[in-house]
Structures are given as structure tokens and as C-alpha cells.
Amino acid sequence: MATRERIVVFAAGYPMIKRTAAGGEAMYRRVIASCKRHPWRALSVTGAVLLLILSGVYVWYSINIWGNLASDAQSERKIIRSKLMNIHSQDQPLESIKTLAESVHADTKHFCDVSALVSWHRHSFDAAKVAHKECVTHQRKIGAVSESLRDITYRIDRELAFEAHIASHQGKLNNTEASDYALHKKTWQEFIDLTQKLKVDSSLEAAKKAAISSSTFIVASYDQLIAADKAEKRAEFDAAAADVQKGFSMLGEIQNLSVESYAKLVDTAQSTASTL
Amino acid sequence: MVCQVVYGTTAGATLFATAATPVLQTSQLNSLQKLPDTVAEFAVPTFERPAWYKKQVADEKKAQEIAQSNARKATQAATGRIVTYSLSTAGATSSDLGEFSSQVNQTLNDARGWARMGIGFQEVASGGDFNLVLSEASQVPTFSSACSVEWSCRVGVSVIINDARWTGASAAWNASGGSLRDYRHMVVNHEVGHWLGHGHLNCTGAGQVAPVMQQQSIDLQGCTFNPWPLESELWSSQLGIQ
Numbered sequence: 001m002a003t004r005e006r007i008v009v010f011a012a013g014y015p016m017i018k019r020t021a022a023g024g025e026a027m028y029r030r031v032i033a034s035c036k037r038h039p040w041r042a043l044s045v046t047g048a049v050l051l052l053i054l055s056g057v058y059v060w061y062s063i064n065i066w067g068n069l070a071s072d073a074q075s076e077r078k079i080i081r082s083k084l085m086n087i088h089s090q091d092q093p094l095e096s097i098k099t100l101a102e103s104v105h106a107d108t109k110h111f112c113d114v115s116a117l118v119s120w121h122r123h124s125f126d127a128a129k130v131a132h133k134e135c136v137t138h139q140r141k142i143g144a145v146s147e148s149l150r151d152i153t154y155r156i157d158r159e160l161a162f163e164a165h166i167a168s169h170q171g172k173l174n175n176t177e178a179s180d181y182a183l184h185k186k187t188w189q190e191f192i193d194l195t196q197k198l199k200v201d202s203s204l205e206a207a208k209k210a211a212i213s214s215s216t217f218i219v220a221s222y223d224q225l226i227a228a229d230k231a232e233k234r235a236e237f238d239a240a241a242a243d244v245q246k247g248f249s250m251l252g253e254i255q256n257l258s259v260e261s262y263a264k265l266v267d268t269a270q271s272t273a274s275t276l
Numbered sequence: 277m278v279c280q281v282v283y284g285t286t287a288g289a290t291l292f293a294t295a296a297t298p299v300l301q302t303s304q305l306n307s308l309q310k311l312p313d314t315v316a317e318f319a320v321p322t323f324e325r326p327a328w329y330k331k332q333v334a335d336e337k338k339a340q341e342i343a344q345s346n347a348r349k350a351t352q353a354a355t356g357r358i359v360t361y362s363l364s365t366a367g368a369t370s371s372d373l374g375e376f377s378s379q380v381n382q383t384l385n386d387a388r389g390w391a392r393m394g395i396g397f398q399e400v401a402s403g404g405d406f407n408l409v410l411s412e413a414s415q416v417p418t419f420s421s422a423c424s425v426e427w428s429c430r431v432g433v434s435v436i437i438n439d440a441r442w443t444g445a446s447a448a449w450n451a452s453g454g455s456l457r458d459y460r461h462m463v464v465n466h467e468v469g470h471w472l473g474h475g476h477l478n479c480t481g482a483g484q485v486a487p488v489m490q491q492q493s494i495d496l497q498g499c500t501f502n503p504w505p506l507e508s509e510l511w512s513s514q515l516g517i518q
Binding site: 081084085087088093094097152156159160162163166167170173174178179184207210213217225229232234237241242244245246248249250251252253254255256258259260262263266267269270273274276 | 299300301302304305306307308309310311312314315316317318319320321322323324325326328329332333420421422431432470473474475476477487489507508509510511513518
């Protein structure tokens, strides 16, 4: 009996609820009811809503990507410029420059790459085209700085090896008795052989050649010195001794050539850095 | 003489001419270079004469001088090359260009100078094997970042004489009582020496005469001032003279 009364109450109340329901809610109920009756409609409605949301997200994503591309590149330029200006305060400037050059090189390699989802926009939309072009301009400038710094660090690494090679040779000479001409000659010949095998940067090739030619001159002079000493020919001895000294002064050309070629690398680095 | 073509660590930082704030400092980058300083540490050997040599010296000293004199004349006759150079100025210079031209020519052709290699120097109106530039101090760094306003310099075929040094020598030179004319001899011989293919040299020992390619304005290292090339400096890779 009680169950029946509840049904009656529910049935009696239904028209009253229907009369007072909001329009949207009524529509919602009708749509739900319709979807229950026609499942394909439900699918269409759901698909349309999802498509609308995805389209919105895609447009937002594209605007965000292209809008930030050039400004991010410009910010990066400013950051790099600031880092370059602070290099002089580093304890190990060579390592700092090397680290900076490598990180800039790695960072800017794919600087202007964007997601494949929106990359085609630069062929179709002017705004994307301009943003990409601007980004590539920044990328080139940063890339040029990175390259010129890498040239310098590579050169210095090679030059330090060359310098160590010369310093080692100087140490051997200093420990050799001055009157032992044969041993001096042998030491210089070993220096030539090792110098020929030494791998140097192309900018140091001229200095390397100067080292070899000067050393060859010194070896030849020691040959003459040894012969003159053996034959007890004083004039020949003097000439050979003077030639050995001349050979030493010819080594100065290494300085000349290394500073000149390095100055060119520095000029290039400064020139590229000034565009940041 | 000090010049920054082969001077590893430049004292004055040359910054970008176009940028208000320097991005990279020249002095910082130059300080990475160690090779030039190490090469300068080569100690030119001094040979202790063997006993047989000393025995002969007393008897043959005079003959040897004649032989050397003859050998020098033979070298001069065999070479006889004329090196040409042009003169120009950079910026606003205060020196008398006529006097500059005349004194430079005298120095280059002086019998105590590079002319001992059997070469002569001739000024030409333009072109020439090298260009001798009298430059306002502030203009010197425009030739290369390795050059500074302080010193003279050599960049490629440009032999740049700093007008401030030409007119006033250097503090170290003046303090030692050296004459301005000798300084001018030295600066011309030193910078032209770079063009001839020379780098910097160190003093060979206390009391010795300084090589002209030594940076005499910085430190004599115990040597005595010398504006002229030593016998051992008479070579030129530029001219193929050994």
C-alpha cells in the first residue's frame, strides 16, 4: 500500500516539475532522451564537441609557438651577450669560452625548429613566415659567434700542444752541455721529427713550417760546426756558430706568425660578437 | 721597442669600435696565447771556443777581419736588392712628414742597419714592398686588434710608426738617457724587422748588446740599448736571405 502511494505522489508531481524546469535543462533532457533513442546522434554530438575543443587548443598552440619563437631567440642573444661580457671575470677563461661555445652551439642547432604539427604554418601564414625568418636571423648571428669562439678554443688547444712541445725541447737543450755539438744536433733533429708529426690547427701551419725550417737551418749549422771543430778550421767554426745563432733568431718568426694568425681569429670573434 | 704584433699579452684592451659596451675583450683573448712568450725563451747559445781555436786567434785575428770584410762585400754584391716602400699617414699626426721621410730613409740605408744584408731601401710614391705609416696614436689599433695606442706595430705590409713614440720615444728609453734619434733608428729597424720576418728576441746575457728585435722599451734584461740589427739578425725570410 505504501509503495503504491509513493508512485501516485511521483506521478502526480511530474507535470508540476515539467512546468517549472528551466529551458536549458529541458533541452538537455530532450537531447539525452533523443540520444538514448538514436545512438548515432550521440556519437555525432560528442565528436563535434571534441573537434571544437581540439581546434581551439591547436590554434592556441600555434599562436603560442610562433609568437614566442623570435622573442625567445632575441632573449637568448641577450643572455649570450651577457655571458660573453662576463667571461673576463672567470678564473679559467679558456674553459669558460669553450663551455660557452659548446653550449651555444648545441642550443642553437635546432633553435628555430618547431613541432611538426605547426611547422607547415611558415609556408602558409605570413606571421609564421616572419617569425621563422626572424628566428633564423638570430640563429645565424648566435651561430657565427659560437663558430668563431670554437675556432679560437680549437686553435688555443692546438697551440698549447705546440707550446708544450717547444717548452719540452727547450728543457732538453738547457740540460745539454753547450760544447756537445753532436748531442745538440741530435736534439734538434728529434725536435724536427716530432714537429713534423705534430697536428696543428690550419692557422698555425705557417708557424709550424717556420719552426721546421729554422730548426733545419740550425741542424745544418751544427753539422758545419761539428765539421769545422773536427778540422780545426776557425773561420768555418765562426761562420757555423754564427749560423746557429742566426737559426735561433729565425725561431722568432714563429711568434710573428702565430700572433698574426691568432689576431685574425680574435678580430673575427669580436666582429661576430658585436652583432649580438 | 715594443710592438704588439708579436706581443702576447696586450696591456690595453682594444674594444669594438662600433659597440658602446665591449662584448669580448682583446686582452682577455690574447692572454690565452702562450706560444709567443715560450718561443721568446729560447736562449741563443754562446759557444765556448775550443782550445785549438783560441790558439789560432792571436795569429789570425787580423786576417779574419779582412776575410769577414771581403765576405760582406761579396754578399752585398751578390744580393744588391732594392726594397721599395711608400709613406702614408693615418689620423692627425703632429710630426713633420718631410723629416720623417728623410730620417726613415737614412735609417734604412744606414751602413749599420738592415742594409748590411746587401739590400737598399727606396721610397716610392705609392705601392712598394711595404707601406710605412706614421699614425696618430689613437689610430694604431684600427690596423689590428693586436695593436695598441701605446706602441708601434706591424700588420701585413703595413709598418706602423706611432706618432707619439716618434715624437717622444718611450718612458723607459728616456729614463735611460737614450737620444730621440736613436729611438727613431730603433723603432724603424724593429718594425721593418718584423716585415723582414723577424719575431722578438731576448737579451743573450748581462752586458751584451741588445738585439734590435728585443723589446728594449719594456726591459733591457741586462743588455745595453742598441738601435741596429746584430750580425745574427741579418737574415730575412721575406727576402729569402739567410
